[in-house]
Amino acid sequence: METNIDLKKIWNTQKIETPNVEILYTKANKLKSRSFLKLILVNITLLLTITFICFIWYYYQPELVTTKIGIILTILAVIIFLLPFNKQFSLLTKNKTEPNSKEYLQQLIKLKEIQVYQQTTMLSIYFIILSLGIGLYMFEYVSKMTITWGIITYAITILWFAINWFYLRPKTITKQNAKLNKLLVEFEKLNNQMND
Amino acid sequence: MNFETIYKTYWQKVFRLCMGYANDTDAARDLTQETFIKVWKQLPKFRNESSIGTWIFRIASNTCLRQIQKDKKMPKSELPLEIKDDILDTNIEEDIQLLYQYISELQEVERIIISLELEDMNQKEIAEIIGLSEGNVRVKIHRIKEKLAQKFKKNGN
Numbered sequence: 001m002e003t004n005i006d007l008k009k010i011w012n013t014q015k016i017e018t019p020n021v022e023i024l025y026t027k028a029n030k031l032k033s034r035s036f037l038k039l040i041l042v043n044i045t046l047l048l049t050i051t052f053i054c055f056i057w058y059y060y061q062p063e064l065v066t067t068k069i070g071i072i073l074t075i076l077a078v079i080i081f082l083l084p085f086n087k088q089f090s091l092l093t094k095n096k097t098e099p100n101s102k103e104y105l106q107q108l109i110k111l112k113e114i115q116v117y118q119q120t121t122m123l124s125i126y127f128i129i130l131s132l133g134i135g136l137y138m139f140e141y142v143s144k145m146t147i148t149w150g151i152i153t154y155a156i157t158i159l160w161f162a163i164n165w166f167y168l169r170p171k172t173i174t175k176q177n178a179k180l181n182k183l184l185v186e187f188e189k190l191n192n193q194m195n196d
Numbered sequence: 197m198n199f200e201t202i203y204k205t206y207w208q209k210v211f212r213l214c215m216g217y218a219n220d221t222d223a224a225r226d227l228t229q230e231t232f233i234k235v236w237k238q239l240p241k242f243r244n245e246s247s248i249g250t251w252i253f254r255i256a257s258n259t260c261l262r263q264i265q266k267d268k269k270m271p272k273s274e275l276p277l278e279i280k281d282d283i284l285d286t287n288i289e290e291d292i293q294l295l296y297q298y299i300s301e302l303q304e305v306e307r308i309i310i311s312l313e314l315e316d317m318n319q320k321e322i323a324e325i326i327g328l329s330e331g332n333v334r335v336k337i338h339r340i341k342e343k344l345a346q347k348f349k350k351n352g353n
Contacts, residue, residue: 007344010291011314014215018207019225021200028233097245098238101308102327104258186264193305194328 046078062140070137077130080122105191112184119176127169131161197248199236206249207232209315210256216311217260219300227263231256246324253317253325257308298347302340309333310340 057071099107138157142150207228214227234255242251299307305326312322319337323330 007295007341008314008316010289010295011212013289013292014212015208016211016221018204019229021203024203024229024232024236027229028236031233032237097241097243098234098251098254098258100254100325100327101257101261101305104254104327105261108262183264190261190264190304193303194326196303 043082046082050075050078064140064143066136067140070133070135070139073129073133074137075133077126077133080129081126102191102194105187105194109184109187109191112180112187116177116180116184119180120173123169123173127161127165131165135161199239202235202239202248202252203232206252210252213253213256213308213311213315214260215296216299216314217304217307218263219296223263227256227259231259234259247321249317250321250324253312253315253321257312257325260308261304294348294351295344298344301347302343306336306340309336310344313337313340 053071053074057068062068062071098104135154135157138153142153145153210231211224211228214224214231215221218224218227231252235252238255242248245251246254299310302310309322309326312325313319317325319330319333322337323333326333328336
């Protein structure tokens with residue numbers, strides 16, 4: 001028991017000046033507006049895209065059904081991209097009361113697993129639907145071109161999709177998942193310490 | 197309780213907990229700040245399901261545990277207190293530096309448990325903060341104290 005008293009005595013010698021509370025308020029407000037701004041910016045950008053696409057539909061009155069399907073698919077892709085982003089945001093902020101550390105670690109692990117899923121599956125779905133949508137949408141306009149120009153247009157588009165799919169997508173996924181998996185291992189390690 | 201009272205009452209305590217976890221004044225200061233930003237945001241939602249102390253230490257403990265997420269890009273404290281900090285650092289007594297060092301050699305969860313114990317939280321409260329059973333907490337505290345005592349003994353204290 002002697003060590004007990006000693007440790008507490010030593011522990012309590014640590015004194016450091018409490019910083020002014022105003023500094024905290026400034027910092028908190030800055031953080032708050034920054035994350036809110038990011039959410040708003042992403043949503044507005046994507047909503048503008050949707051509005052723009054709808055405007056094209058309304059203004060040019062496409063005749064072929066492929067164009068319409070293409071437009072719908074593109075909008076769907078945008079929504080698919082938007083949903084998890086917003087959900088992720090609410091997962092982090094909607095906690096009612098602070099959970100205990102054990103629950104907290106489990107929540108973090110779950111959140112990371114969701115993010116891994118989003119990065120792999122959702123990103124791929126997003127790419128497929130978006131490519132399909134744009135490809136279909138283009139058909140009506142390309143069909144009005146000469147055959148040579150039509151082939152060139154589609155070739156360039158397909159090349160662009162291929163770069164996205166075979167190069168950018170795997171690269172993004174690997175990079176993001178490496179980071180997430182490392183964190184997952186760390187959180188699992190902490191979680192295991194609870195059960196020691 | 198209003199936020200400023202909480203801030204004044206608990207800042208030192210939370211800082212010591214974070215210091216026990218991080219063993220680095222700058223990091224502990226950042227963790228403490230992060231904890232109080234969270235307290236400030238969540239205070240309107242706090243409904244006295246637990247004592248305010250338990251609640252604050254839960255937030256602090258979770259903030260510490262989450263820290264590894266940012267270890268790589270650990271921001272140096274943005275507070276303009278750096279100069280004061282250096283002076284304080286060198287003035288901290290040898291004993292407390294040793295204690296922090298020994299605690300930092302423990303596992304992360306153990307660091308939090310012993311810091312809470314040294315902060316005079318009882319075992320029931322620690323169990324509520326960490327999410328373990330009281331019995332488990334008791335065993336862990338006993339083990340940790342033995343480890344620390346051994347370390348001190350080795351050093352000739």
